[in-house]
Amino acid sequence: MGAGSESGMGTDVLDIWQKLAQLQWDGFTAGKVDVQTAQDVLQSAIRSRDPRLRDAVRRAIDELVPAGGAGIPMATQFEWLTSVVHGRRYPPIPLSVAGPTAWNDPTALERTNQRKTGSSGLELQDCTEPLAVEQHASIDDCSFVTALINLATHAPDALRVRPVGHGAYDVNLSFNGADDRLVRVYATDSSPRLSSEDPQHAVLEQAYLQIRGPAFGGSNAGVDTFLVGGFVPEMHDLASLDTHTVHQMLCGAGDAVANDECVVALSTGDHVTDSSLLPAHDYPLVVGRDWAGRRELQVRDPLSASLIIPISDFPRLAQFRAAYISWNPRRRFRRHERLHFRYSSARCNRFATVSDKPVFEVQGQDPTQSPHAGPSEVWVFLERHLPLDERAQDTLFCLPSPHGHHRTAQDSDTSNCGIALLKLKIPAGSATRVAVHTDTAATFTLHVLHNAHATACVRRVRRADLFCAEAEGVLRAGSNFGPFSNAEYYRNPAFSLEIPPVPAGRSAASKTVYLDIRLLLERHPETHAETPVNVQVFDVQDDELVRPIVFEETYVSAGHERRAMPLHAGSTYRLVCSAASADAETAFRLEVGVSDAALAEPAEPAQPYPSLPLKLTPAPLAYGSFPHRVARTFAWPARATTLAIPVKPRRLATPIHLRLLALDDALPVKSGVSFRMKCDDDDSSSSSFPPSAETALQAWQGCRENVTMPRQGHVIRGRLARDAAFKLMVLQRDGVTSETRRKAQQWRIELGSQYEVDVGEPEFACHSGHSAP
Known part of the structure; x- marks a missing residue:
């Protein structure tokens, strides 16, 4: 947290740094690099006799031109492609290897070096009293100040600031899938900023406000603790808990705070009845002592370093509506994996089904490596990239069934602040699938934290691996032949479902398979999504449709589901889709997947999600x-x-x-x-x-x-x-x-x-x- 100034560099050296920056940007975003251009930059760096520049160029070329011609990893390229926020570039470059280039304002460093006079910047120093940090009354960023107080107290190394010279500073923040996004800010004495004995805190605030953008509408301390220090936020809705449970939870978290394993912030609701608290305000939790020397839960007002408020009494504790317990991942986990992906709401939300959504499989400990290993603790949290759409709701949820069409409320986390967290316990040899849903188009990073594996424990699940057969069609007003009671019912869309024989060696009981069959209507404002629909199952030889298998006469709006249908392996069936009414053209999808009772025998541990290749093809009954x-x-x-x-x-x-x-x-x-x-x-x-x-x-x-x-x-x-x-x-x-x-x-x-x-x-x-x- 501090390094020598780079303001004394010559123009030639600065030009080489700029060429290196352009080489990195072009190479990492395009996925390839011009080798001759890279060699020219390297030779210029060698001639400059600047060892730091020379090492930086060599390091960059090693990343851009990997040995063996393997090419730039897609994850690295994705991190660079997602570097632009509010029109500024924030590349994933650690402070330790960052040069003087102002990535988010390429002309700023040149302008500051041309000035004859000016501020030499703020001198960074160790902060002896982190609780002395106070929020500026004109800046509505109590969540950031709360996060800063907590991190400065319990994890000062997580605050990463480096002076560049002439009032310029580089800061590393955690956002858009990388924990080392490089942010350049220029500290001035005239701009409003928080009050602190350590000037680096004001620099961090400037970097934070720059990232949030001019339309910043507020945040919470959990998200800001992640953005500033990379801590994993666990968010709790206190309004749904009784006060005794909240007190016990905070006392338990207080033990972890005392060991610097986490930090805690509390947030009040829009209305408070306690005059010592402000509405819609975040407070850092302080584990202090009462007058008798006993440990006491307290909060500190970000606006005033002297205002310490005890909260052990239940009436005051009831004023808080949210708790943010942010865990230091470096103290709790040894491995941190990331998977980046884009979410297209037009494609992923077209039908109400998980098969269109991003699905990931998280593996438990390999029993061959640790025969007596217990369940693996794995944390999976979802990060939506900036800038945030505060109206969007993100949901990260587990798929308890093999094909993953259903979930329970306990296995999901929904958030509108860009972060969602699941804490999993996965038995050895097993796996858990998680899926993502949001109501907007966005870019995400899935973070997986664990201790159990020496290799990657998470992978993206292909649609084919969901072993879900599907077919699409259109219910049209002119060709709607009505429900089962209509003589022309057979002219409705029909499909042939082929179920393969059971694998050799399985019992006779496993000849019965249980399938979930779903008929879904397209979710679109211009379609009639409330059209009642139905799907019937017949034997493939039943051309006259007189013997439906488990007849179901109900028509359900927007979608019809037949769960755990008992069908025979090695057989073929006919599925007929119909609508009770169809006033407009409506696209539909028919999905068939293995139910929770997928096979009569349990899956082997090596294959937690058994495969059953179903085949679904159009098979019109007419003619x-x-x-x-x-x-x-x-x-x-x-x-x-x-x-x-x-x-x-x-x-x-x-x-x-x-x-x-x-x-x-x-x-x-x-x-x-x-x-x-x-x-x-x-x-x-x-x-x-x-x-x-x-x-x-x-x-x-x-x-x-x-x-x-x-x-x-x-x-x-x-x-x-x-x-x-x-x-x-x-x-x-x-x-x-x-x-x-x-x-x-x-x-x-x-x-x-x-x-x-x-x-x-x-x-x-x-x-x-x-x-x-």
């Missing part, structure tokens, strides 16, 4: 998904009792899928209409038609006599031989009311085939054999 499609809608005359429909392939043998559907004025009639069915040779003189055609045709699925018309029509599937022809005969109708006998009924035939098929006009006759009009 059997065949490319050639013919439909005939016709009126069955009131007096006609038989119907014949000629069907003939044009050139090639082809499989067919035929659906016969009863309609009434183009609307569904009541189910229960039954009829007899047979097939006749269309041309008995044709030698190409097999004599046993009728027998063969009746062997097809669905072609039989005495059929009861299902609600979604009767389906026949089979194969037509080349040049064969037949007539589908409906010989009799039963269950038709006297009212419908007085008028023609509407029917439709839909035929899908792999190759072209001709479907003739329907032919009708009365029971006497005469043609019907």
Whole structure:
């Protein structure tokens, strides 16, 4: 915390420092560097005979041009790319290797060196009375001053300030995923600043206010303690706790404060009834002594070094609404890992599902390295990069189920101040997945602190590793075929779900898998997100949709979920999505994932999240998904009792899928209409038609006599031989009311085939054999 001034450097040396800075910026942000330019800068540094400059250039080149041509690590590049805040550059450069370059104002150092006279800056000194720091009344930064008092008292080494010369100072702060962001400030005697016996505190305040920007709307002591000293904040809502619990918690934290393991700040609410406290004000916690020499909880007013307020009495303690316990990570953990990522709200929040969000897997201790190791203590905290959108809510939450669609309130932390923390206990050989949600587009860093691993214990989870099959589609107003009670329900979007066989060696009980099936509507202001929807599951052979598996008739607004559906491994199912109403075009997503009871047997410790590769593909029911499609809608005359429909392939043998559907004025009639069915040779003189055609045709699925018309029509599937022809005969109708006998009924035939098929006009006759009009 202090070094020699660099104001005496010559112009040539300053130019080389500037070239080095430009080399670093271009190289780290682009991910590659011009080797010749780097060598030219190095040769200039060697000729300058400045050992510090020469070493700095060599160190930078080693980072920019790694040995073996490996390239600049993505994490390093990401830290440099996220260096700009409010239009200023704050690169991740420790004070110990920083040069005189003013990164956030490239012309400032040159201007100060050209001045003939001016302030020589403030002399930095050790602070003997850190509690003497007082907030300036005109600057609303009590949270920063509270953090400064705590850090100056318990961790003075965390305050990093270095003079550059002519009133210029460099400061390292922790933000945007790096704990050594370089900030240049210029101290002047005229600017308002806090009062302190150590001038470095005013420099830190200037750096803090510069980072926060002109539109700074306030903060809290937990966030500011992290920004200034890198301490991990643990935030507690005291309003939800009884006063006795709060007192016990603070007494326990006081023991850690006495050992310099953490610092504590308390915040009042918008209204207080105790005249010694200010509303919406942060106070550092002081572990002092009462008149009898007993340890006592106290707070100190940042505005007045002499105002020490005891808070052990419960009425006064009840005035505080938040506690910020900020832990020194260097005293508690040996390893600190970081993962940087961007969050796109347009992509991650399109549907209410975790599969679109950033998901990370945190591993427990490797049991092979420590056979008797207990649960690993791992802290995971989320840092949103500056500048902050104070309206945004960030949530860091655990995924207790293997595919991670559900969470509990105890396993989540939601915050609007840019920091969220989870304290995990992970058994050896196990893993915990955590996910991130926010309601805005932002850049984040996930920090993972632990002691258990010699290697990385956190990784980003790919979407494929969530073993969640998914498909998307659109529910349109013009093609909405209604709920299950509608005869045309089968024309709704349908999908085929293939479940693989269970792995060899598992028990017979594990042939049943439990799946969560979710139908989600797109979350967008312009869509009708409240449209009630439903998803039904059928066997893949159930073309008529008469036997749903665990029938569910409920339609749920914005999304429908079927949890823990018991299905058979090695089987294929059909999923049908429908809406009770669809007034506008609405995109949807169908997701299928393994439920909490993923497999009947528990996963092996080496694979905490078992994989089950599900396959979900579009499989429309109409026309059997065949490319050639013919439909005939016709009126069955009131007096006609038989119907014949000629069907003939044009050139090639082809499989067919035929659906016969009863309609009434183009609307569904009541189910229960039954009829007899047979097939006749269309041309008995044709030698190409097999004599046993009728027998063969009746062997097809669905072609039989005495059929009861299902609600979604009767389906026949089979194969037509080349040049064969037949007539589908409906010989009799039963269950038709006297009212419908007085008028023609509407029917439709839909035929899908792999190759072209001709479907003739329907032919009708009365029971006497005469043609019907």
